[in-house]
Amino acid sequence: MDNIKASLITIGDELLIGQVIDTNSAWMAQQLNAIGIAVDRRVAVGDNKGIIWNALGDELTWADVVLITGGLGPTADDITKPLLCEYFGGKLVIDQAVLQHVEAIFARLNRPMIDRNRKQAEVPDVCTVLHNERGTAPGMLFEKDGKLVISMPGVPHEMKGIMTDHVLPLLQNRFQLPCIVHRTLLTAGVGESFLADHIQAWEEALPAHIKLAYLPNYGMVRLRLTATGMEAHTVAAEVDAQFSALAALVAPFLVTTADESMAAVVLRLLQQQQATMSTAESCTGGYIAHLLTSLPGSSQGYWGSVVSYHNQVKENLLGVNPHDLEADGAVSETVVRQMVAGALSQLKTHYAVAVSGIMGPNGGSPLKPVGTVWVAVASATQVVTENFHFRFDRTRNIELTATFALNMLRKLILSQGGATP
Amino acid sequence: MDNIKASLITIGDELLIGQVIDTNSAWMAQQLNAIGIAVDRRVAVGDNKGIIWNALGDELTWADVVLITGGLGPTADDITKPLLCEYFGGKLVIDQAVLQHVEAIFARLNRPMIDRNRKQAEVPDVCTVLHNERGTAPGMLFEKDGKLVISMPGVPHEMKGIMTDHVLPLLQNRFQLPCIVHRTLLTAGVGESFLADHIQAWEEALPAHIKLAYLPNYGMVRLRLTATGMEAHTVAAEVDAQFSALAALVAPFLVTTADESMAAVVLRLLQQQQATMSTAESCTGGYIAHLLTSLPGSSQGYWGSVVSYHNQVKENLLGVNPHDLEADGAVSETVVRQMVAGALSQLKTHYAVAVSGIMGPNGGSPLKPVGTVWVAVASATQVVTENFHFRFDRTRNIELTATFALNMLRKLILSQGGATP
Numbered sequence: 001m002d003n004i005k006a007s008l009i010t011i012g013d014e015l016l017i018g019q020v021i022d023t024n025s026a027w028m029a030q031q032l033n034a035i036g037i038a039v040d041r042r043v044a045v046g047d048n049k050g051i052i053w054n055a056l057g058d059e060l061t062w063a064d065v066v067l068i069t070g071g072l073g074p075t076a077d078d079i080t081k082p083l084l085c086e087y088f089g090g091k092l093v094i095d096q097a098v099l100q101h102v103e104a105i106f107a108r109l110n111r112p113m114i115d116r117n118r119k120q121a122e123v124p125d126v127c128t129v130l131h132n133e134r135g136t137a138p139g140m141l142f143e144k145d146g147k148l149v150i151s152m153p154g155v156p157h158e159m160k161g162i163m164t165d166h167v168l169p170l171l172q173n174r175f176q177l178p179c180i181v182h183r184t185l186l187t188a189g190v191g192e193s194f195l196a197d198h199i200q201a202w203e204e205a206l207p208a209h210i211k212l213a214y215l216p217n218y219g220m221v222r223l224r225l226t227a228t229g230m231e232a233h234t235v236a237a238e239v240d241a242q243f244s245a246l247a248a249l250v251a252p253f254l255v256t257t258a259d260e261s262m263a264a265v266v267l268r269l270l271q272q273q274q275a276t277m278s279t280a281e282s283c284t285g286g287y288i289a290h291l292l293t294s295l296p297g298s299s300q301g302y303w304g305s306v307v308s309y310h311n312q313v314k315e316n317l318l319g320v321n322p323h324d325l326e327a328d329g330a331v332s333e334t335v336v337r338q339m340v341a342g343a344l345s346q347l348k349t350h351y352a353v354a355v356s357g358i359m360g361p362n363g364g365s366p367l368k369p370v371g372t373v374w375v376a377v378a379s380a381t382q383v384v385t386e387n388f389h390f391r392f393d394r395t396r397n398i399e400l401t402a403t404f405a406l407n408m409l410r411k412l413i414l415s416q417g418g419a420t421p
Numbered sequence: 422m423d424n425i426k427a428s429l430i431t432i433g434d435e436l437l438i439g440q441v442i443d444t445n446s447a448w449m450a451q452q453l454n455a456i457g458i459a460v461d462r463r464v465a466v467g468d469n470k471g472i473i474w475n476a477l478g479d480e481l482t483w484a485d486v487v488l489i490t491g492g493l494g495p496t497a498d499d500i501t502k503p504l505l506c507e508y509f510g511g512k513l514v515i516d517q518a519v520l521q522h523v524e525a526i527f528a529r530l531n532r533p534m535i536d537r538n539r540k541q542a543e544v545p546d547v548c549t550v551l552h553n554e555r556g557t558a559p560g561m562l563f564e565k566d567g568k569l570v571i572s573m574p575g576v577p578h579e580m581k582g583i584m585t586d587h588v589l590p591l592l593q594n595r596f597q598l599p600c601i602v603h604r605t606l607l608t609a610g611v612g613e614s615f616l617a618d619h620i621q622a623w624e625e626a627l628p629a630h631i632k633l634a635y636l637p638n639y640g641m642v643r644l645r646l647t648a649t650g651m652e653a654h655t656v657a658a659e660v661d662a663q664f665s666a667l668a669a670l671v672a673p674f675l676v677t678t679a680d681e682s683m684a685a686v687v688l689r690l691l692q693q694q695q696a697t698m699s700t701a702e703s704c705t706g707g708y709i710a711h712l713l714t715s716l717p718g719s720s721q722g723y724w725g726s727v728v729s730y731h732n733q734v735k736e737n738l739l740g741v742n743p744h745d746l747e748a749d750g751a752v753s754e755t756v757v758r759q760m761v762a763g764a765l766s767q768l769k770t771h772y773a774v775a776v777s778g779i780m781g782p783n784g785g786s787p788l789k790p791v792g793t794v795w796v797a798v799a800s801a802t803q804v805v806t807e808n809f810h811f812r813f814d815r816t817r818n819i820e821l822t823a824t825f826a827l828n829m830l831r832k833l834i835l836s837q838g839g840a841t842p
Contacts, residue, residue, distance in 0.1 A: 192494060292706070303730055
């Protein structure tokens with residue numbers, strides 16, 4: 001069995017001045033781990049020849065595989081291709097297959113093809129071309145002293161296509177890879193320290209080749225077990241046994257034993273009851289709807305939302321009483337109760353969630369400071385409300401409100417598990 | 422003037438198996454660049470003592486400042502603090518101020534404080550403590566051979582608090598920093614290659630200390646000019662002149678000359694007309710509403726949305742004709758016209774956007790494949806519709822639809838600039 005280690009190098013000034021967030025690396029790391037290749041380091045560097053050159057040399061001292069993304073575009077700041085050509089001692093030549101592919105893309109888009117685009121078909125004569133079905137810049141594979149260097153464009157869907165079509169199969173063929181098994185569960189309502197104390201005896205008794213990690217995020221803590229071994233069957237059995245023990249220990253706080261989001265759990269529970277839900281969102285402004293509808297197949301259980309940002313929308317579309325809005329304010333138990341009732345009756349679903357709050361940075365008052373939130377969840381027969389006080393920035397307050405609201409609905413759906421909704 | 426270079430080290434296995442996306446680095450890089458410190462490299466490593474130790478040594482060979490995030494939690498996989506203590510030759514001691522702060526947090530949350538939490542108050546006696554107002558793990562500053570190493574928790578809002586309260590002022594005091602000026606503009610509707618060709622002569626004439634970068638993203642291309650110099654006034658004047666020339670060259674495709682999102686531009690234009698808008702979203706499922714309401718103050722111009730995921734919601738809340746839904750299908754010009762009319766009349770706004778499409782991976786048909794989208798934008802006097810065909814995954818199709826729809830609305834608002842809406 002080969003113990004293969006990978007490094008990821010992402011190239012682009014935009015990563016070092018903070019203009020874009022690197023989402024590629026996380027996806028690549030996931031895919032590599034899944035086939036048994038550990039990523040020990042990731043490096044991000046700018047569009048600077050000397051720094052890229054040195055980074056490549058550094059990573060090749062310890063890594064068996066170096067995956068590079070970025071710097072392959074058609075513009076002057078894209079220097080990865082000539083640099084790699086020089087590094088591996090080749091020269092740039094037109095690749096006819098790539099040229100035809102680029103021409104076909106421009107023909108399909110009905111756009112004129114310029115010299116700059118034609119250059120995308122130049123590749124170092126010392127590499128193997130990895131066809132980029134989804135764009136004009138091809139992937140490139142270089143080999144040196146038994147190590148592999150693979151260059152891909154930084155455009156996420158192009159990189160993902162090349163990884164799936166070429167890189168992952170190629171790595172699996174080339175190496176005899178070990179088995180890495182991850183199992184994760186999600187808890188809500190307790191902190192990381194409390195959980196750690198709660199499971200301390202079990203954690204300390206874990207064998208050395210099984211590791212536990214705590215991943216706290218937005219009012220939830222995900223726990224991840226990772227086991228490494230030679231033989232897939234044995235590793236899976238071992239990790240399953242430990243995972244069952246862990247799940248039993250944290251049962252009171254357990255949301256799911258799958259690697260799925262809170263929104264996915266809610267949709268799954270709805271499907272089990274063949275039930276439907278809707279939302280009435282004020283302060284989250286459509287974010288709960290977005291979390292649900294980001295998931296393929298969500299239309300089965302999720303029917304829609306009234307994003308009632310303005311009070312007139314609360315009155316006109318959800319039937320909230322203007323006198324109560326005046327007397328208690330939009331952020332009140334009275335109003336979220338009317339909002340959730342309005343969602344149930346107007347959108348005609350079995351369940352509904354309503355939220356109203358002050359997300360900041362402005363809009364707070366001494367009685368209702370920024371972070372004050374009311375949530376109501378309801379079925380035909382029951383309404384549950386709760387008041388929260390978050391203390392974070394607008395983005396995080398929105399995310400926390402969505403998470404806590406969905407968790408309240410999850411519990412309500414579970415509590416009605418027996419009844420046909 | 423000091424030419425100060427920084428490196429960022431992020432610590433955590435979750436970054437190397439792809440379970441979380443690193444958003445901290447982008448924010449930190451932004452802040453450092455803004456005060457004139459260039460980030461030349463970023464490294465992510467797992468919870469592994471040897472690898473962290475070596476990474477710190479490597480980065481200190483070239484960087485003046487190394488900022489470390491992560492690995493400061495209360496659980497067994499958090500090893501940054503003892504490692505830094507050993508690296509800088511200190512020993513762990515209780516810091517009374519930190520202890521009182523941790524105790525106060527637990528008292529406020531009304532949670533029992535356990536030994537594990539008390540350990541958060543232990544710090545190496547060779548560091549300066551940087552108070553963490555927002556959490557239990559303090560920041561730590563170490564100095565060695567004139568270089569600074571700063572460790573912060575990985576929780577984003579805690580890191581941001583420590584950076585803002587302590588790290589940035591401290592770096593500005595310590596060093597005489599150069600002036601780095603970024604100016605960005607956003608274009609829509611043209612590709613990167615076309616833009617590059619269009620502005621080639623201007624780009625080639627740029628002085629060496631001003632760099633241009635192309636940042637393509639979701640149907641838009643952001644262009645960024647970066648200038649470095651000694652004297653703030655001169656650098657700003659130079660970059661302003663080049664920036665004006667660039668903006669004039671790309672005028673037909675220009676969305677904004679500020680570093681703001683498409684949604685922010687739309688809200689700003691609405692405010693200039695003292696006008697309001699609403700949305701009727703099917704396939705984007707609340708994402709357009711979320712983009713708008715993520716922005717502070719959006720309630721001024723944005724009134725709300727009907728997320729009409731299910732056809733019954735289109736009929737009941739937006740007044741879409743069931744016969745047209747049957748005859749033309751939900752993804753049709755007829756239906757988005759009725760949706761946008763429904764949004765205008767039901768939410769009583771000056772402008773509205775409606776979208777309906779098939780985002781994938783399922784739900785396509787030969788006549789309407791995945792990626793087929795209809796968008797309508799409307800004012801009281803005008804309706805504009807457009808049909809799109811995206812070819813990406815669900816997430817990207819949703820993002821592209823939102824961007825193109827908001828761009829259509831932006832053009833409509835601009836075209837009605839003279840009229841009181």
